[in-house]
Amino acid sequence: MPVIQRAFWAMIVALFALLFAAPLPFELRGVGVAPLSALFHIGAYLALTLAAVTGKPSHAPVCIAAVALLGAALECVQYFVPGRYFGATDLMANALGVGLGAILGYWLLRRGFRPRAPRPRVAVAVMD
Numbered sequence: 001m002p003v004i005q006r007a008f009w010a011m012i013v014a015l016f017a018l019l020f021a022a023p024l025p026f027e028l029r030g031v032g033v034a035p036l037s038a039l040f041h042i043g044a045y046l047a048l049t050l051a052a053v054t055g056k057p058s059h060a061p062v063c064i065a066a067v068a069l070l071g072a073a074l075e076c077v078q079y080f081v082p083g084r085y086f087g088a089t090d091l092m093a094n095a096l097g098v099g100l101g102a103i104l105g106y107w108l109l110r111r112g113f114r115p116r117a118p119r120p121r122v123a124v125a126v127m128d
Contacts, residue, residue, distance in 0.1 A: 012051060041093035042100065045071055049101025050108075057109055060102075068098045 045067060052063035071094030078084040 012047065037087075038089060038093040041071075041090050042097040045094045045097025046101040046104070049098045050105045053102055053105025054108055054113060057114075060105065064098060064102045067101075068095065071095065071098065 048070075049064060049067045052067055053060045056063060072091060075086055075091045075094065079086040
């Protein structure tokens with residue numbers, strides 16, 4: 001498997017790990033304070049944007065805008081969720097992650113990365 005494809009799948013795995021850990025309060029994860037929160041936001045939105053841009057290059061601008069709006073909407077909704085809060089720092093970290101993901105995605109596309117469609121599985125029937 002080429003290095004670019006391994007990096008792509010590593011980002012997808014990281015995205016799922018971050019999305020699983022994101023709803024938990026930092027105290028439950030043993031981190032304590034929120035300095036790492038920005039890194040989680042940047043990493044999650046970078047991976048999400050990277051997957052969107054490289055997954056459907058023809059719709060990349062729409063995907064980038066959708067991910068950015070998703071980040072802003074989720075931050076706004078947190079204002080109404082008990083135990084969560086709206087943070088301008090989180091909003092900026094989301095935007096930075098989207099921007100870095102878009103830059104990295106376009107860079108990968110220029111370097112020749114193209115997602116491959118899964119190979120169709122052919123069923124063979126055995127007749128007696």
